[in-house]
Amino acid sequence: WRKERQRNDIAIIRLEQLYPLRADLLEMAIAPYPADASVCWVQEEPENMGAWRHLCGRFGENLFGRRLQQVSRPESASPATGSAGAHKLEQEQLIRRAFEGASDVIKQRPAGLKNDNPKGVTHAH
Secondary structure: OOOOOOOOOOOOOOOOOOOOOOHHHHHHHHOOOOOOOOEEEEEEEEOOOOOHHHHHHHHOOEEOOEEEEEEEEOOOOOOOOOOHHHHHHHHHHHHHHHHOOOOOOOOOOOOOOOOOOOOOOOOOO
């Protein structure tokens, strides 16, 4: 995705270890970038799963003087939709939003998916 769209203005840093969290190494990894550069945590898991809550609890909305944003799937009781088609659409939307610098979670079902939630509960915050 990044290569196809020639988005060489975006750096991707992968965090491999959450505990103990080496904040010093994370700070060193983002130090070379401009102070006003966005920092966006991207995870495939829903917002209530994965590492986002751990990082947000540790750093809040500020990561070494930079605004910390996140992109993820909406909160869910399940880590995946259970449908290959729905998963593929969600994945494409997640990647697009990450590269567009989205500042919040995916709150809408991707276009083309029917709402299979009989109670009509949405995941918007």
